[in-house]
Amino acid sequence: MDNCFISGIQQIGVGTENFRKSWNWFIEMFGMDIKILEDDTVAERMLPYTGGQPQKRHACIAVNLQGGGGLEIWQYSQRKPVPADFQVSVGDLGVFAAKIKSDDVEAFHSIISQKWDQVGDISTQPDGTPCFYVKDLYGNCFQVVQDPEVYIKQTRFNGGIAGALVGVTDMAASILFYKDVLGYDTLEYDCEGVFDDWNILPSCTERYRRVRLTASGQGKGAFAGLMGKNSIELVQALDHTPRKIFEGRQWGDPGFIQICFDVTGTDALGLHCAAHGHPFTVDSCPEGQEFNMGDAAGRFTYIEDPDGTLIEFVETQKIPVVKKLGWFIDLSKRDPVKPLPKFLFRLMGLVSREKIK
Numbered sequence: 001m002d003n004c005f006i007s008g009i010q011q012i013g014v015g016t017e018n019f020r021k022s023w024n025w026f027i028e029m030f031g032m033d034i035k036i037l038e039d040d041t042v043a044e045r046m047l048p049y050t051g052g053q054p055q056k057r058h059a060c061i062a063v064n065l066q067g068g069g070g071l072e073i074w075q076y077s078q079r080k081p082v083p084a085d086f087q088v089s090v091g092d093l094g095v096f097a098a099k100i101k102s103d104d105v106e107a108f109h110s111i112i113s114q115k116w117d118q119v120g121d122i123s124t125q126p127d128g129t130p131c132f133y134v135k136d137l138y139g140n141c142f143q144v145v146q147d148p149e150v151y152i153k154q155t156r157f158n159g160g161i162a163g164a165l166v167g168v169t170d171m172a173a174s175i176l177f178y179k180d181v182l183g184y185d186t187l188e189y190d191c192e193g194v195f196d197d198w199n200i201l202p203s204c205t206e207r208y209r210r211v212r213l214t215a216s217g218q219g220k221g222a223f224a225g226l227m228g229k230n231s232i233e234l235v236q237a238l239d240h241t242p243r244k245i246f247e248g249r250q251w252g253d254p255g256f257i258q259i260c261f262d263v264t265g266t267d268a269l270g271l272h273c274a275a276h277g278h279p280f281t282v283d284s285c286p287e288g289q290e291f292n293m294g295d296a297a298g299r300f301t302y303i304e305d306p307d308g309t310l311i312e313f314v315e316t317q318k319i320p321v322v323k324k325l326g327w328f329i330d331l332s333k334r335d336p337v338k339p340l341p342k343f344l345f346r347l348m349g350l351v352s353r354e355k356i357k
Contacts, residue, residue: 008262
């Protein structure tokens with residue numbers, strides 16, 4: 001991609017029925033306790049996905065300093081959230097599980113199993129690396145995957161988001177999309193069968209095709225060090241017809257609502273996506289202006305994968321470091337390729353760490 005690049009997964013959005021309960025759970029279980037931003041205003045620019053009406057919502061983006069992407073925890077403030085009226089199964093269309101990184105899967109499994117009962121047994125992915133699954137308060141599934149990379153060591157054995165499992169209907173078309181549009185150009189595995197690591201997931205005893213992809217071109221940009229490496233695992237059901245996870249519902253309803261990528265060069269990225277048949281469906285700043293979200297600012301855009309899974313791009317222009325002192329970072333004045341220094345994130349950890357309330 002000329003004049004633009006994708007740094008990595010900034011966050012995965014998770015809609016919830018109770019913002020505070022969900023965030024407290026993510027703090028307690030996954031250490032997602034560093035608040036990057038919090039916003040309680042009206043989502044006015046997502047009309048294609050919110051029934052054509054602006055919707056008031058409460059949202060935050062929280063990260064874990066051991067590295068990985070964050071979670072955007074999201075709840076409608078006035079409209080009643082609508083959960084899926086069916087049990088989301090492996091291979092259903094959209095993000096049916098998010099990946100959480102751990103530098104010691106066995107130790108993390110022991111700790112979280114003592115605090116929570118919706119935890120599967122340790123198993124292995126098709127490439128032999130250890131993993132296990134956890135369900136949150138509302139049944140959202142997280143795959144904990146072994147990853148030795150740690151950004152800033154904390155007193156825990158896990159980091160943040162390391163990717164997603166996405167249900168698809170046409171594997172060839174989906175591989176092409178994630179490779180050509182998003183840069184996931186490296187095939188980690190491609191296998192077919194019944195998989196033991198899905199032991200607590202619905203429809204886990206059926207046959208599937210699994211393809212895991214990584215992106216060799218990611219790893220540069222302001223937040224690349226924190227976000228680290230990630231993977232997208234595409235899953236195609238072979239024994240049943242999958243359902244669209246957000247069928248009949250709106251963006252922001254309970255479940256994984258989008259995969260968000262940190263990007264640089266939004267205009268050029270828009271041309272790149274359109275050239276591959278996936279033009280922006282939403283653009284917060286079509287004239288290139290700044291869009292404010294709470295204490296941060298930037299530009300966000302959306303496209304859809306071949307099955308309608310929402311992909312968000314965010315080009316961040318300003319983030320708070322020490323809000324009380326009015327200390328913000330203006331990213332438009334920095335070298336876009338150069339990572340932010342670790343001491344800034346350490347400082348954010350001192351002043352922005354959230355506790356269970």
